[in-house]
Amino acid sequence: MKNILVVDNNPMLLEFMAELLDPKGYHVLTAESGLAALRTVETVTPDLVFVDLIMPQIGGTELLRLLRNRPELEHSYLVILSAIAAEEPDFDFSDLADAYLAKVPFKHMGANVLNLLEDLTAGRTEEYRRRIVGLDQIYRRDITKELLFSRHHMETMLSGISDGFVELSENHQVIFVNDAAARIFEMSREELLTSDFPALFPAETSQKIADSLQRLGEGKIELGRGAPVYYGERQLNLRINPVRYKEYRSLIVLIQDITEQVRAERIIRDDLKEKETLLREVHHRVKNNLNVVASLLSLQTNFLEDPQAGKHLIESKNRVESMALIHEKLYNTEDLSGVFLDSYLKDLITHLLNSYGHQSDSIETTIDIPEVHLDLSLAVPLGLIINELLTNSLEHGLTEQGDGQIEIRLESDDHEGRYRLLIRDNGPGIPDDLDPEESDTLGLLLVSSLAQQIHGSFELKNDRGALALIEFQKH
């Protein structure tokens, strides 16, 4: 038994073991972490390994399992050298190591280590398998107990989370891995430890991850949303964060298996697209049907001898067309939930002017409306209201002399959460005795009724011509 490897992150302990054993003719190798120990056993096969249990960069328990599974270390004698013994005196270490020495003051530890080596040489090993050596010499270590609890607590939490959690050394080797990450990679935790992380992935993805890790610097990165990261059939999202504490450096990789999420998003997107197509088609058909109704009404006027009846039919046709126009707007736009009021009004005015035989430039129209998007429940009644009021202006208020003016303005009262719509013409105004509430004309009755439907008010008065005021709730 010549080569002895001591693995502990306490430099004093390493120095002590070297000073103790070198003069006795042993070749002592030291490693300050589990990862460093694994590098050492790549080149040297130790006859005996002392391992502390609490260490950074692969803890002692994982290291012992990894060493135990290496065929070339089949005959190596594994010894736990740890202070945890005080808190776990009945700890069953039989599947991890061949012996367990409690970490005690050097004055006792030296003798314990030398006795062990002597007994091993003499073949007296059975007793070491059964009990922890040095328990009676240990110094009470409340600190270790608390740190141990803290470590177990952290590991329990990490093993409970559904996302993968992997810690990498500076050269991207896996030094900690939780159960969820092991499930994602379909490997045991021991198999993953010390693996080169980028090399776990297929060549193309591996290169992408390796490049990202090289560029990481001080910042954090996320891989997998923009350009997919695949592991077999799984699509993953990787969040990589550098960790710096004193001289300690590592990388934390949080791994989300987003396969189902991406699939669900794709299904939802496809469903939405399909429903949009259907809805667009519905609006198209409604618009076509309304236009058929409008055409029928228009055709019917040709068979009426009573001009007044014909006029009423044209008014009804225009009402139907004001609704059809909204559906036409809807199926031609990206957003199917409503229409932009200014665009709709411009088209409605042009349509009405044509309907009443005006040239579009024969009446000066001023439209002052901010970019307001109205949903269908508001747009349809409002379209009908505006249709009636413009019809009134065109039928009664304006002449074809070329000096007609129509002004439409929408004011927003953010404080009250209301809109105020003003429609004014420069005609002779309304008769003094006209009361819109008591009117027996269908047009004004419709305006009053529709204003109530949208929780609004309607007022008609004279102010340099006829002025209609509609106030209504924004939502």
Next chain:
Amino acid sequence: MKLDTAAAEIGISLAAYKRLCRLFLDNTDRDIQTLHDALRAGDTGKISETAHHIKGAATNLDLEELADLAAEMRAHAEEDHERLEEVLSRLGDTYKEIKSELLEQL
């Protein structure tokens, strides 16, 4: 503390024991400075961890008084600042005595 007696008790040479003592002094000087910094910054995690280092090193060399003070420091890491300052002050004084005694023999 006689270094030659301690070295013989452990089973290593006096020269080797002196190297261990120098390592202990280097590490503990740094750890005590870290404790002062952590206390100023209110970093209880660092106080616990550093106190643990000191306690481990003191236990290795069988310096029980120093180990007890480090344990006390850790036990009260999340308690009031004044208490921690007082324990750190005692820990510093104890360490100074140990250091002085060691340096005389190194």
